[in-house]
Amino acid sequence: MAVLAKFGQLQSNEPIILYPEPVTENGLYEFEYFVHSLRYMHPDALDWCRAAKAGTKLNPMLDVKNEVDPFAVAVRSSPGCILLGYVPTFFARDASLLLRRPEVADKAEIHVLEANPEVPAQMMLRCKFSSICPNDFVPMDSENFQLMRA
Numbered sequence: 001m002a003v004l005a006k007f008g009q010l011q012s013n014e015p016i017i018l019y020p021e022p023v024t025e026n027g028l029y030e031f032e033y034f035v036h037s038l039r040y041m042h043p044d045a046l047d048w049c050r051a052a053k054a055g056t057k058l059n060p061m062l063d064v065k066n067e068v069d070p071f072a073v074a075v076r077s078s079p080g081c082i083l084l085g086y087v088p089t090f091f092a093r094d095a096s097l098l099l100r101r102p103e104v105a106d107k108a109e110i111h112v113l114e115a116n117p118e119v120p121a122q123m124m125l126r127c128k129f130s131s132i133c134p135n136d137f138v139p140m141d142s143e144n145f146q147l148m149r150a
Contacts, residue, residue, distance in 0.1 A: 030130045036088050048084065073096050094140065
């Protein structure tokens with residue numbers, strides 16, 4: 001971790017978080033993740049997350065004007081319109097490509113799995129993205145992000 005911190009890739013006090021690979025079975029595509037960038041959002045977002053309950057539905061939003069990531073998917077509270085953060089970049093391409101298909105977007109869902117106000121913001125809100133998985137969709141089909149298998 002010290003090497004990553006030295007090169008600006010990670011602060012020395014940040015944990016390394018491993019994510020399970022997306023699941024594709026029975027015509028569904030799902031992945032679990034922690035909402036990213038929460039600590040940079042309006043303070044209302046942190047307050048919302050501290051009070052969130054498991055099972056609460058959230059709304060995905062394509063952030064088509066995002067200058068850093070053209071596949072960025074923002075996460076918004078429901079009901080309401082509080083921007084909570086983002087789907088992690090390594091899952092965002094998959095989510096974005098699926099959400100751009102109207103037949104998939106109508107059925108895609110994000111739900112809170114767990115809200116833990118006692119942890120740092122980067123691990124406060126654990127969610128699950130679920131959608132139908134078209135037959136021609138290939139998960140994690142990017143040169144930038146590949147699955148690592150032991």
